[in-house]
Amino acid sequence: MINILFLHAGAEMYGADKVMLDLIRRLDKTKYKPYVVLPTNGVLVDALKKENIDVSVLPYPIMRRKYFNFKGIAQYGAxxxxxxxxxxxFAKKHSIDVVHTNTAAVQEGSIVARKLHIPQLWSVHEIIVSPNVMFKFTSRTIAKNSAITITDSQAVKDHLLESGYFKDNTIKVIYNGVDANRFNPGNDSSYLRKEWNIPADAMVVGMMGRVNSWKGQKDFLKAANILLAKHPNMYAVLVGAAFAGEEWREKELADEIGKSPYKDRIINVGYRTDSEGIYKLYDIFVLPSTNPDPLPTVVLEAMATGKPVVGYRHGGVCEMVKEGYNGLLAEVRNPTDLAKKVDTLLSNEELRKTMGEHSRDRLLENFSIESYVKNYSDEYDRLTADK
Structure with a gap:
């Protein structure tokens, strides 16, 4: 039995949370024993308990912007x-063989692995654009303390290599996978049209993601206003909430929506747990991340549901969307071009249908949950081969 300690940055249910949960719940429990320690309570804790996974809560600090000051640095260090x-x-008590640290924001695993002389596998899901000092610091720490670094896209790997701290053979790309049975074209969304008063014949363009400084809600809204003016039978939907302590971002977004002349056809619902139905509701999925997004899980889930995707031409989206095949890519930070690309699909029902089918095909071929779990299992085996 290989005992694995999983450390993660939160207990919510966004991209990195979901893929870790999917991995843990699908590990062969006759071979691997997962122990999860999270820094806070939340829906991820509940989901893990439901799967009978050993999960504990310990309020260890996560590297966030709130610590980027003298007082914050002291608090974080302590x-x-x-x-x-x-x-x-904890690791000694449970005879941990491998530390699996999930996201660059979690630094505690390095100390555990170093003190106990056990390997650390570090999964990196971020492309840290700024501040550069944080990119350099986390890159150096990860390179120095990882037996292997796993990135979820080639874009993340290339970014880490730019730091100068890594050798190419110390980083491996393992694409995230999603459950293609859970997210599928046969899901129901009729209840959402009733709940949100969307006419049966209306087209729906939507996004889903954390409300933060770079996921692109403002760009989505600018593009949506252009499209809503042209298509009176279109609705725009935004799903997602902000980090705790940053609720002002949600208010700011709501205020912007309130200024739109088409606000009656813009639906902003915050955090939801019924993403399966939401993807089904959408005719087109949009994710206009203004910074390069590593490999956004929401895009994979939309693809699994058979939806065409429109995003900005950078980051991991370029590895998921084969332009002209299962979606379209717009110029980065250009809401007008984003609207143009979405309009191409709104105006062509056959193209939407074909690209949606291609999305599902591409997901099954390149981003299966089975390959994802097997690839990680192989790494655990390799790191503990001498056990």
């Missing part, structure tokens, strides 16, 4: 030492 020592004791 918390890092305190809770890393508690994690070391």
């Amino acid at each position: 918390g890092l030492i305190k809770y890393s020592n508690q994690l070391v004791r």
Whole structure:
């Protein structure tokens, strides 16, 4: 039995949360014993308990912007030492063989692995554009303390290599996978049209993602206003909430929507748990991340549901969307071009249908959940081969 300690940056249910949950729930439990320690309570804790996974909550600090000041650095450092020592004791108690650290924002795994002389597998899901000092710091830490670094896209791997701290053979790309049975074209969305008062014949263009500084809600809204003016039978839908403590971003977005002359056809619902039905509701899925997004899980889920995708031409989206085949890519930070690309699909029902079918095909061929789990399992085996 290989005992694995999973450390993660939160307990919500966005991209990195979902893919970790999918991996853990599908590991061969006759061979691997997962122990999960999270820094906070939340829906991810509940989901893990439902799967009978050993999960604990320990408030270890996560590297966030709130610590980017003298007082914050001191608080973070003290918390890092305190809770890393508690994690070391936890790891000893459970005879942990591998530390699996999920996201660059979690630094505690390095201390646990170093003190106990066990390998650390570090999954990186971020492309840190700024501040550069944080990119350099996390890259150096990850390179120094990982037995293997796993990225979820070639875009993330290339970004890490730019730091100068990694050798090419120390980073491996493992594409995330999603459950193609859970997210499929046969899902029901009729209840959402009733709940949100969307006419049966209306077209729906939507996005889903964390409300933050770069997921692109403002660009989506600008593009939506252009499209809503041209298509009176179109509705725009935004799904997602902000980090705790950043609720002002949600208010700011709601205020912007309130200024739109088409606000009656813009639906902003915050965080939802019924993403299966939401993807089915959409005719076109849009993710206009203004910074390069590593490999957004929401795009994979939309693809699995058979939807064409429109995004900006950078980051991992370029590895998921084969332009002209299952979606279209717009100029980065150009809402007008984004609207143009979406309009191409709105105006051509046959093209939407064909690209949607291609999305499903491409997902099954390149981003299957089975390959995702097998690839990680192979790494656990390799790291503990001498056990």
